[in-house]
Amino acid sequence: MNLQDVALFLVITETHSLTQAAKRQGISAMAVSRRLASLESELGTRLLQRTTRSVSLTQEGMEFLPYARALIEAESGARALFSPSTQGATGLLRVTAPSGFGRRHILPLISELLSENPTLRIDLRFTEDVVDIVGKGFDVAIRIAPLKDSTLIARKIADNPRIVCASPEYLKTIGMPHRVDDLLKHHCLRLSSVPQWMFERDGELLRVGVDGRFSSDNVEGVRELCTQGLGIAQLTRWDVMKEIRNGTLVEINFVDANPQALSVWAVLPTTRYLPLRVSTFIEKLRSSLVPGSQAEFVLPGRS
Incomplete structure (x- = not known):
């Protein structure tokens, strides 16, 4: 050919x-x-x-x-x-990722990636939409969702379950919910793309309709108002881990259900030939989230 x-x-x-x-x-x-x-x-x-x-x-x-x-x-x-001038990963790396996760967990890696790989270039796009990575020419898409059956290949990077949380001030004023149905009595801050909050009960997916005075199409808006004490939010672990650790948000556990288990996935068009720039990026992201862990390739829908 x-x-x-x-x-x-x-x-x-x-x-x-x-x-x-x-x-x-x-x-x-x-x-x-x-x-x-x-x-x-x-x-x-x-x-x-x-x-x-x-x-x-x-x-x-x-x-x-x-x-x-x-x-x-x-x-x-x-x-x-075989080029003496080549060091590390080369070429243009095209990545798409959700805006909240991308700004908090991918952007901080860019400077080091470029420093370690002098001939590498990076095009990073933030979107909440599921992008056709083959048609749009992306090397890798970072997705945080249950993956559907596909001809694409997915590499699990880290567990990322949903977490229900609120500020200490809000919980002190309004009270701590103990059962899922208690959410109906609270101000819920919602992502526009997630009209229902997802839980798991006895191995089954439970969808709970919630109501509130604020919704947003990005994680940052929901997280910011949650830390300000305006209500309860359901985001994912890596969206709020920093706030949980420093105490500005408190994780809420329910006696009758658990929030839905999700993962951070690197979705690839093929693994027949994986460019060094792609594997370098994936391993950098994986080690930043879960140092010492082992990532693996799976078929979407079979994880």
């Missing part, structure tokens, strides 16, 4: 245009079309749908995309392996 044609395929998927890909590569649009056709002929399948204005991936193209990236990464890694 001609790796130059594979690299050109990746450029086309980034520009969504044969013409723009031709300009970027410094060749004619006809040459781009001819080399793409050659790659498709070699693979025996159509990778892209062409129109007069744009191109889009076929289903087969979507499936080939992570392998194409892996092929180019493998070539780049092999060249870097």
